[in-house]
Structure formats: C-alpha cells, structure tokens
Amino acid sequence: MDQELQNKLKKEAGIKAAQYVKDGMVVGLGTGSTVRYLVDELGRRWQEEGLRFTGVTTSRRTTAQAESYGIKIVDIDDVDHMDLTIDGADEVDKNFNGIKGGGAALLWEKIVATNSRHYIWIVDHSKQVDTIGKFPLPVEVIPFGVGHVIKQFEAKGYKPVLRLDKEGKPVLTDENDYVVDLHLERIDNPEALAADLINTVGVVEHGLFLNMVDEVIVGNEGEPLVLTNPNK
Numbered sequence: 001m002d003q004e005l006q007n008k009l010k011k012e013a014g015i016k017a018a019q020y021v022k023d024g025m026v027v028g029l030g031t032g033s034t035v036r037y038l039v040d041e042l043g044r045r046w047q048e049e050g051l052r053f054t055g056v057t058t059s060r061r062t063t064a065q066a067e068s069y070g071i072k073i074v075d076i077d078d079v080d081h082m083d084l085t086i087d088g089a090d091e092v093d094k095n096f097n098g099i100k101g102g103g104a105a106l107l108w109e110k111i112v113a114t115n116s117r118h119y120i121w122i123v124d125h126s127k128q129v130d131t132i133g134k135f136p137l138p139v140e141v142i143p144f145g146v147g148h149v150i151k152q153f154e155a156k157g158y159k160p161v162l163r164l165d166k167e168g169k170p171v172l173t174d175e176n177d178y179v180v181d182l183h184l185e186r187i188d189n190p191e192a193l194a195a196d197l198i199n200t201v202g203v204v205e206h207g208l209f210l211n212m213v214d215e216v217i218v219g220n221e222g223e224p225l226v227l228t229n230p231n232k
C-alpha cells in the first residue's frame with residue numbers, strides 16, 4: 001500500500017474512533033502515527049465543539065500533542081480507571097492478538113490498557129495478519145545487563161536486535177529503558193512466548209497484547225470496519 005493511501009486510512013480510523021469519546025469520560029490516548037490523527041480530531045472537537053474529557057497518555061509525545069490543543073491531561077494515578085482507551089497497533093490477527101511497541105511506548109500502553117474499561121485499536125488494513133510475528137516483536141529491557149538478556153534470546157533463536165536511533169545510540173523509552181526487537185517472522189504460540197519473555201530477568205514488558213482489545217477499527221477503502229472481539 002502506498003504511504004499516501006495508508007495515511008488516509010489511518011486518518012479515517014482515527015476520526016471514526018474519536019466518535020467514541022464523550023463529555024466527562026477519562027480517555028486513554030495511545031501513541032503513534034494513527035493516534036496522531038485521533039488526537040488531531042479530538043483537539044478539533046475540543047476547540048470547535050467544546051468537547052471536554054480528561055486524558056491519560058501513553059507517551060510524552062502524545063501528552064505534548066494533546067496539550068497543544070488545550071486538552072486536559074492528568075497523571076494515570078490521579079484517576080481511578082480509564083473509561084476508554086484508543087491506541088494503534090503494529091499487527092493484529094483474527095483472535096484479536098496483536099503486536100505493539102513499534103513506537104517504543106509498549107510499557108505505558110499496556111499499563112493504560114489494563115486499567116481501561118473499554119479498549120479500542122485503530123489500524124489500517126495492512127496491519128491485519130493471519131499469524132503475528134512478521135513485525136519484529138518489541139521487548140522493553142532495563143539497560144543494566146542488556147547484553148546478557150540479548151545472549152539468552154539469541155540462544156533461544158529469538159533473533160534479537162537492540163533498537164538504535166539514527167545516531168547509533170540505543171532508543172530510550174519514556175522509562176529510560178532499551179527496546180530489543182525479536183525478528184521471529186511468525187509466532188505460533190504467543191501465550192508461551194509471552195510467559196517466557198516476562199519470566200526473563202531484566203525484561204520489563206513485551207509487545208504481545210493477547211486478547212486484550214475489545215474492538216478494532218480498521219481503515220479500509222470505503223467506510224472503516226469495526227471488528228468486535230467475541231471473547232471479551
């Protein structure tokens with residue numbers, strides 16, 4: 001899919017998802033290029049329609065964008081729960097299992113998601129896959145001893161690569177951790193992999209979001225499709 005079309009589909013999914021946000025809600029705001037369109041639309045409604053909600057964000061980038069519109073953002077510990085969280089995803093399969101963390105925000109994203117009453121992903125249709133894993137699986141690892149974690153992953157055949165920025169320095173998450181991307185190509189047993197990763201000392205979180213999402217809004221040529229998770 002060409003970039004221009006992909007951006008159009010991301011934008012349509014973001015605008016559709018913005019309709020779920022109502023006055024008075026506490027809303028979790030995800031991270032990434034699709035969420036940017038969502039926040040633009042919420043910002044427009046905040047300024048033009050007087051929409052008022054309380055936002056909790058999953059990254060400093062999203063905080064900065066939301067606050068640039070005047071949207072009220074609070075600390076996650078200042079609210080009891082999120083009524084609704086809307087985020088992007090890197091891949092999603094038919095069982096509503098997905099990979100997140102392409103933007104290195106997976107830890108805050110998972111914390112916000114797990115404390116949300118309703119959880120929605122916005123994606124363009126290129127993110128829909130039969131089997132997850134082609135997209136490298138992000139794993140957040142603390143810097144101390146990261147080389148040893150990488151060696152353990154190599155020994156297991158996980159094909160780990162430390163994520164670097166353009167200057168060749170390790171990418172830092174908002175918690176000042178590193179991201180190790182696992183080039184697995186396909187993940188046939190995501191539950192087993194998730195358990196193995198989270199039991200590895202030094203791993204803070206991984207980007208497998210398994211059966212967490214309630215609805216996926218898919219930007220398609222035509223109207224965005226709303227898929228509802230039957231297992232939630």
Ligand SMILES: O=C(CO)[C@H](O)[C@H](O)COP(=O)(O)O
Nearest residue numbers: 032033034088101102103105
């Ligand atoms: O998990 C994420 C950030 O950590 C993003 O939601 C994911 O990478 C999708 O991003 P985009 O909308 O730019 O394709």
